[in-house]
Amino acid sequence: MAETLGILFLVVVAPIWLVLHYGTAWRKTKSLTKGDEQLLEELWNLSQRLEERIDTLEVILDRDNKDWSKK
Structure with missing residues (x-):
């Protein structure tokens, strides 16, 4: 179960977080x-x-x- 949650985090949550984080940082500098x-x-x-x-x-x-x- 923990393995599944870890994989789910890496496949779904982490990419979304990275896009939102770096998208916000990019908008600051423009x-x-x-x-x-x-x-x-x-x-x-x-x-x-x-x-x-x-x-x-x-x-x-x-x-x-x-x-x-x-x-």
């Missing part, structure tokens, strides 16, 4: 700080580089083993 903007830009650039690397790896795998994606 804008990104310069540091936040810089971090977002760095993360965006990193994600673009990683996407390019994945595309390159897929091309290499397609060339070497056409059935790699079916595994």
Whole structure:
């Protein structure tokens, strides 16, 4: 029973609490700080580089083993 309540809390209550808590905190600031903007830009650039690397790896795998994606 306690296990079920714990799982229920984690699945239902915790996400709602987090959304409400951080939503309220976000409304207080209503804008990104310069540091936040810089971090977002760095993360965006990193994600673009990683996407390019994945595309390159897929091309290499397609060339070497056409059935790699079916595994």
